[in-house]
Amino acid sequence: MNIENIDVSSYPNSEKIYVDGTLPGVRVAMRKIHQYPTVKIENGKRVEYPNEDITVYDTSGVYTDPDVNVDINKGLPRMREFWIENRNDTEILPDITSLYGRERRDNQDLDPIRFPVAHRPRKAKEGHRVTQMHYARKGIVTPEMEYVAIRENLDNRERGIDTYITPEFVRDEIAAGRAIIAANINHPEAEPMIIGSKFSCKLNTNIGNSALSSGIEEEVAKAVWSCYWGGDTLMDLSTGDNIHETREWIIRNCPVPMGTVPIYQALEKVNGDVGRLTWEIYRDTLIEQCEQGVDYFTIHAGVLKEHASLVSERLTGCVSRGGSIMTQWCVLHDQESFLYTHFDEICEILNKYDVAVSLGDGMRPGSIHDANDRAQFLELEVLGRLTEIAWEHDVQVLIEGPGHVPMQKIAANMDKQRIVCHEAPFYTLGPLTTDIAPAYDHITSAIGAAIISSLGTSMICYVTPKEHLSLPDLNDVRDGVIAYKIAAHAADLCKGFPGAQVRDDALSKARYEFRWKDQFNLSLDPEKAKKYYLDSRRNAPDADDRFCTMCGPNFCAMRISQNIADECKQ
């Protein structure tokens, strides 16, 4: 097991910094980008004006901390463990609860692919709920809440940027269900982050193997890669072999919250035979994953038997895997979905580990034709009712949405979700704004994602160029993440998120002053920006020229502008 093929050692001219909070152990990782000075010639003399450091949100974990020697075979530091222990409402279990989990542990054939360090699962003590929502409702500001408040602010306050984001504000948003901190007590390696419409827009990446491709090593590499480029959360959607072991490797090395769709693994346990799925198998899978440390579960509990017939009215049926599985289960058994009928029990499991529920949109439209149809919106209403139930159990909730939705139908999704789901954070795939561009669906969907997040969606799930065609590789993950960083940031600017424009202004100033290196370093993908520039300058590789090959020296508008400014002064 190694990730030698990925260089995530550092960002150019950047420094990993930690900002201390007031609560013990709160030490928030950020990245500070240093800039070169602005050089001017004044009265024949060279004068340097320093440019301020720019601090940016950092999802890369200790992988980019030169002081930490990460060993994938040991896992990341367990930073949250101290806070969790301190609350004194959990206990280390004497054994794994899940039957399947024990079976995997005891199977010696799996030793070669097993994560070397055994994780000892933790659970709430009898009679306790250990969710961030539970604490928030009691008025407690947890270290996690202080952590995200500092993280969202970056250095706004130092810059004198006025902002509403305090630890108490975070607490109140979580208590109201308008934001969540997905933070399983069994995933102490993750750095807390918040998902809610009043915070910066987050992005999720999907990784995971299928029966046809990709092994554990590759999936761990994708996870690290995703965090490096800016993925805020990560879903392991594996459906192939060794899901349990793959997940363990990822969680132990994952600095961001990780989600799964437990029905996938449950279905693998019955060899893909939907008819043989049972509540008992599903329940054991939930517990197995809760104890490994999954931070949020996509649960398609809104797919009801009565909606099954709507699928056949659609152009593209049901394109959610979980949704199609549950619909088929309902039809085969002529029974209501066990996810729906057992939803209370599910919540009582989740609040023992603080796993958030991401209510899946099984009726997500798979084509422009099917957008905003009855199947989709009836399910959304069910999700609203399930939200109320989850909140009764102090379980944190996300609501999943969109898919393929043309631009004029996007706002209705956000409006309806906000109303029927009582402002629980919306988490949408794209939406893709047209069906006609396979191989470019990171773009069809970045358009929709920017729009829907500007309207209040809290987290957007990336789509890679390979969507509809095949599993993404590392390059696709990078392309997908950057496209979604763009959408999320465009939305933050649009919403006037405090401090969002600082980075744009710094980069534009660097651009205007021909500080090429700063322009690269401040960008979302310094490596590619620099490469594009230098490739065209192979014969004159001085990155300090006051023009680029796009216009050449005579036609650089920015250079002429500076002359104008000088001439106006004279």
Add this chain to the structure above:
Amino acid sequence: MNIENIDVSSYPNSEKIYVDGTLPGVRVAMRKIHQYPTVKIENGKRVEYPNEDITVYDTSGVYTDPDVNVDINKGLPRMREFWIENRNDTEILPDITSLYGRERRDNQDLDPIRFPVAHRPRKAKEGHRVTQMHYARKGIVTPEMEYVAIRENLDNRERGIDTYITPEFVRDEIAAGRAIIAANINHPEAEPMIIGSKFSCKLNTNIGNSALSSGIEEEVAKAVWSCYWGGDTLMDLSTGDNIHETREWIIRNCPVPMGTVPIYQALEKVNGDVGRLTWEIYRDTLIEQCEQGVDYFTIHAGVLKEHASLVSERLTGCVSRGGSIMTQWCVLHDQESFLYTHFDEICEILNKYDVAVSLGDGMRPGSIHDANDRAQFLELEVLGRLTEIAWEHDVQVLIEGPGHVPMQKIAANMDKQRIVCHEAPFYTLGPLTTDIAPAYDHITSAIGAAIISSLGTSMICYVTPKEHLSLPDLNDVRDGVIAYKIAAHAADLCKGFPGAQVRDDALSKARYEFRWKDQFNLSLDPEKAKKYYLDSRRNAPDADDRFCTMCGPNFCAMRISQNIADECKQ
């Protein structure tokens, strides 16, 4: 001169068709995509249900007509020549009018790079105006108008899709200035197309060399390539050597309207010394290009002396090359811009050849910081006054806009433009919705372009991944065009443009039925979609499988959906 490196011979499973109009010689090129049948097993027997052909807008010219043998050294067929002659209001000139044009012609050193066939320029007869606007205002439906009406409709009527687009409607929109057909009488090779908010959204690509890179061959290749992928118009922004000869090669081989920014060449004529620019040099350049066949000129006549001081208030000054040149000229000479003071005279030149004016936005914001500022909106008001003047001369008008604009400030641009420019078609660069993603600005800007065109912008100017970094190469042109085809199509869907959704529905149906080849063939980039699919199926390269590697066989939601549909029926 050859374009061997570009395969533009055909689209997969497509047929070039021509739809006849009622006026002589109106024969509208379109592309018909054939589909494979849907195969079902019914009562144990294989039954085939045919799928209808899908007709799509085709900008590729005769390059994709197997019946036409294109020879780049001879140029394209001159399809519009007959219509122009028929109107009997123009004449072939005895000689080139432009002094510079004559000089180039007589310079034997240029023979090796000269386009082999001399174009004999045509001009309106004394006392005539020959613009499409002039004809429209007289109530005449020209062949060009009938051509675009048919072209916009594709096969809507055959499908029973109700649409307002008739030749008379086209005429009325042009007469009112709400749409233009850019069609210089000296570019009879171009296939007519219409730009206006009630028609399908168009996209422009920029090509052209700079002093640092790229030769004639490469620029011709880029032009053909741009048309092949879907560019509706093309601007040659060359600023390097041999601009005149490069342009001739491009025009003679260009099946779409071509635009330029004449001030670039004028500046080259004075060796880049802005102080030496004069109205006389500029005027000669206009005439030189009118007689070569340029279809629209970007003219930064809205940049006024009084606005020069606003440039120095900005974070990124003036990022329009033409705008910065004219601002500097005003400052150096302490005079009003000659483009503004001579605007009537310019219009009187343009209406002799039917060259449209694209009123340049010299104060386009180059950063989020500068968006919608005074400099930008004061200029827009000037453009509105210039529009009125151009229309007095029957000159067709486009208004150029955006640049870097955050999402929340986009609508104000469209609203203000519509009001102050009397609904003249808006033609915008992007806008880029954030500054922080150099190397991905095709995406930052596709978001803005989709939004602004959904609000009524008629044509969007592409941005390639190399924007801000270097000149685009062929791959960048392709990436930029596809990103903008997506934005334009998403906007057409949003506006409910007649028939726009036909292609989406067909592709989605193909996708749902696992007709992989049809899914590829119906997409904007069949080659890339197919490659992504097949690369992942190297060990089982059967493109008819009922799943892909993304989910594998057990987890294909669409396959499960079809089972559900079958089960519901039983």
